[in-house]
Amino acid sequence: MNDSVSNPVLSVDTVVKRFGKTVAVNGISLDIRENEFFALLGPSGCGKTTLLRMIAGFEVPDGGSIRLGDRDITHDAPEKRPLNLMFQSYALFPHMTVWQNLAYGLEMESLPRGEIATRVDDMLKTTDLSALASRKPTELSGGQKQRVALARALIKRPKVLLLDEPLGALDKKLREKMQLELKRLQHEVGITFIIVTHDQEEALVMADRVAVLKDGSILQCGTPQEVYERPANRFVAGFIGAMNFIDGEIGPDALFRAGGEALACDLDGLQRNARAVLAIRPENITLKPAGSGIAGTVVDVAYHGLDRQLYVKTALSPAPLQVRVAATGPGVAAAQTGATVSLAFDAAACRLFQE
Ligand SMILES: Nc1ncnc2c1ncn2[C@@H]1O[C@H](COP(=O)(O)OP(=O)(O)OP(=O)(O)O)[C@@H](O)[C@H]1O
Numbered sequence: 001m002n003d004s005v006s007n008p009v010l011s012v013d014t015v016v017k018r019f020g021k022t023v024a025v026n027g028i029s030l031d032i033r034e035n036e037f038f039a040l041l042g043p044s045g046c047g048k049t050t051l052l053r054m055i056a057g058f059e060v061p062d063g064g065s066i067r068l069g070d071r072d073i074t075h076d077a078p079e080k081r082p083l084n085l086m087f088q089s090y091a092l093f094p095h096m097t098v099w100q101n102l103a104y105g106l107e108m109e110s111l112p113r114g115e116i117a118t119r120v121d122d123m124l125k126t127t128d129l130s131a132l133a134s135r136k137p138t139e140l141s142g143g144q145k146q147r148v149a150l151a152r153a154l155i156k157r158p159k160v161l162l163l164d165e166p167l168g169a170l171d172k173k174l175r176e177k178m179q180l181e182l183k184r185l186q187h188e189v190g191i192t193f194i195i196v197t198h199d200q201e202e203a204l205v206m207a208d209r210v211a212v213l214k215d216g217s218i219l220q221c222g223t224p225q226e227v228y229e230r231p232a233n234r235f236v237a238g239f240i241g242a243m244n245f246i247d248g249e250i251g252p253d254a255l256f257r258a259g260g261e262a263l264a265c266d267l268d269g270l271q272r273n274a275r276a277v278l279a280i281r282p283e284n285i286t287l288k289p290a291g292s293g294i295a296g297t298v299v300d301v302a303y304h305g306l307d308r309q310l311y312v313k314t315a316l317s318p319a320p321l322q323v324r325v326a327a328t329g330p331g332v333a334a335a336q337t338g339a340t341v342s343l344a345f346d347a348a349a350c351r352l353f354q355e
């Protein structure tokens with residue numbers, strides 16, 4: 001699937017990479033825009049790192065090509081590409097201070113001393129690290145090390161910065177803070193970011209566009225809103241966010257039938273008289289006064305602070321449906337295990353898949 005954009009800064013064209021019998025990347029095409037924050041998202045082993053390593057030049061594709069602007073870089077050595085790859089293990093030089101870690105890459109380019117000093121000081125300011133300039137990596141927290149690694153990658157002013165699970169080593173709270181910081185930094189320095197993550201929430205929070213990968217192929221590419229609200233297939237629907245799946249069939253009357261209920265949904269060109277699966281998110285199911293919707297029994301309640309997740313057993317599916325209710329809304333009274341409830345589906349938010 002190629003999501004064409006005009007004047008891409010980076011173009012990946014039907015790239016293939018095999019390791020023995022394993023097809024790690026199976027003909028991926030992708031166009032990345034200038035200044036875009038792009039996320040590659042997918043389960044472990046789907047080929048994310050391999051794709052990034054080919055873009056950076058650490059692996060040579062078995063087929064296809066990679067272009068940076070007008071230039072074919074498929075076979076260029078990594079150091080010949082105006083790209084920078086930030087690995088998950090930060091690989092900071094342990095014997096050097098933060099300042100020296102940042103200066104190192106510029107010294108390798110034999111820049112004048114004065115310019116190096118100015119650029120290091122500026123980058124330390126941008127990344128909020130000035131106060132730590134003379135510390136060694138062992139004297140830093142995980143989040144600080146992460147920022148130094150990022151600063152060191154950014155200071156070289158790459159056209160594109162490739163980040164492989166940059167926040168993987170951080171705890172949840174720091175991770176969330178760094179997600180916003182990364183986004184701010186990217187905006188500030190105006191560099192194209194391609195980030196690899198297997199955390200869907202992270203991709204949705206940070207990226208302008210997301211590509212969802214599985215088994216070396218892109219299943220869907222779009223804005224976070226597009227992939228969340230209009231998932232292209234069952235895998236994407238289940239991979240991104242919480243989702244209820246209901247097996248059933250589309251009748252001759254175009255209604256979706258399961259467990260003795262008939263629901264009106266947008267068929268979106270799907271076949272009638274055939275099996276289908278309906279996908280609906282917990283926030284798109286609402287509680288109704290008893291007797292007016294699909295009957296169910298609350299079998300479990302999970303407290304989430306601002307809202308609660310109800311698990312409601314219905315005739316529609318063997319698994320209870322997840323239903324989100326606001327902690328202050330009308331659903332609170334029903335948010336008790338054992339309560340009898342009535343459910344209504346937001347028809348516009350239902351997605352049907354046949355595959
Ligand atoms: N050097 C290698 N030799 C052999 N097989 C490899 C090599 N590198 C990757 N693979 C295989 O290619 C596939 C894709 O691996 P890759 O590292 O790209 O996955 P990933 O999406 O980055 O996964 P993770 O989220 O676990 O990092 C996997 O099946 C992996 O075992």
Ligand SMILES: [Mg+2]
Nearest residue numbers: 048049050164
């Ligand atoms: Mg990886």
